[in-house]
Amino acid sequence: MLSVSRSIVLPDSELVVRFLRADGPGGQHVNRTESAxxxxxxxxxxxxxxxDVRARLLARSxxxxxxxxxxxxxxRRFRDQGRNREDARxxxxxxxxxxxxxxxKRVATKPTRASQKRRLEGKQQRGKLKQARSRSWSHE
Structure with missing residues (x-):
């Protein structure tokens, strides 16, 4: 039984636990035990x-x-199967x-007049820079 909140409790039957061999330190013993x-x-x-919770979970990338x-x-953080099981839960x-x-919810806001002006000035500056670049470079 996994208690997520007061209203949501997951029974163990909904969780599928599988054990596999872990990589990493442990010597010869790690090749024989399924601690992950x-x-x-x-x-x-x-x-x-x-x-709603299901939809938010499925919408996650x-x-x-x-x-x-x-x-x-x-x-597979620990070398002990029990600790790894608790870590997964x-x-x-x-x-x-x-x-x-x-x-x-995101509240849509309008850009301020000053920010619009800054944006347009930046675009004009960039355009002038590109214009100057094309005049100085010639085809030979």
């Missing part, structure tokens, strides 16, 4: 997530999110809690 953890959570088909809407987290919680926050 891959945690999969199906965001698209999860009945525990509210629709996150490389850990597959085309099928499955969030894949790999934890914590990282999933961070992602889910970040999706709970409703982003503020």
């Amino acid at each position: 953890v891959e945690l999969r959570f199906d965001v698209l088909h999860s009945p525990s997530l509210p629709d 996150d490389r850990r999110l597959t085309d099928e809407g499955v969030l894949v987290i790999q934890a 914590e990282r999933l919680l961070e992602i889910l809690r970040a999706a709970l926050v409703v982003p503020k």
